[in-house]
Amino acid sequence: MDEYWPVSDVLLYLAGSWRVERSVRDLTSGDAGAFTGATDFRPLAEGGLLHLESGTFTWQGVARPAERTLRFLPGPVPGTADVRFADGRPFHDLDLTTGRHTADHPCSADLYRGEFAVRDADHWRTVWRVGGPAKDLLLTTDYARVG
Structure with a gap:
């Protein structure tokens, strides 16, 4: 994909409900999995959005319920976001004013590099590429607005 759709305010753009389809590939073993579900971005009283994701993750033929929660807070520049884990730890920044963004998140000895489009x-x-001593993963997630 070479053309991107600029977003002047990432929080305004993300607000609402999205269908989620994620593929997960272990680049070392060749194993593949998939997540199917929904993500809701709901307003937080203090500003920003609460990201609630839930669905089914299938890995090696076994399907299990899966969920995660993130906090998308207003970023340092208007229209951007400061993404945090549910417990408040920093995850990454997000600026979609050009329609695309790259963010890094070091996690122990692994590096998560996310590309947003x-x-x-x-x-x-x-698209998250996770590399490190114990991980070599590629996670690709497509979001489609509901309603």
Whole structure:
């Protein structure tokens, strides 16, 4: 995808409900999995959005319920976001004013590098490459707005 859709305010863009399809590939073993579910971005009283993701993760033929919660807070520049884990620890920054963004998140000895791309008003994608001594993963997530 070479064309991106600029977003002047990431929090305004993300607000609402999204269908989620994620592929997970272990680049070392060749194993593959998938997550299917939904993400809701709900307003926080103190500003920003609460990201609630839930669905089913299937790995090696076994399907299990899966969920995660993140906090998308207003970033240091208007229209950007400071993404944090549910417990408040920093995760990454997010600036989609050009329609794309790259963010890094060191986690112990591993490095998570995320690439974010907005396709249009109702579709965006993240691709996380996770590398380290114990991990070699590629996670690709497509979001489609609901309603």
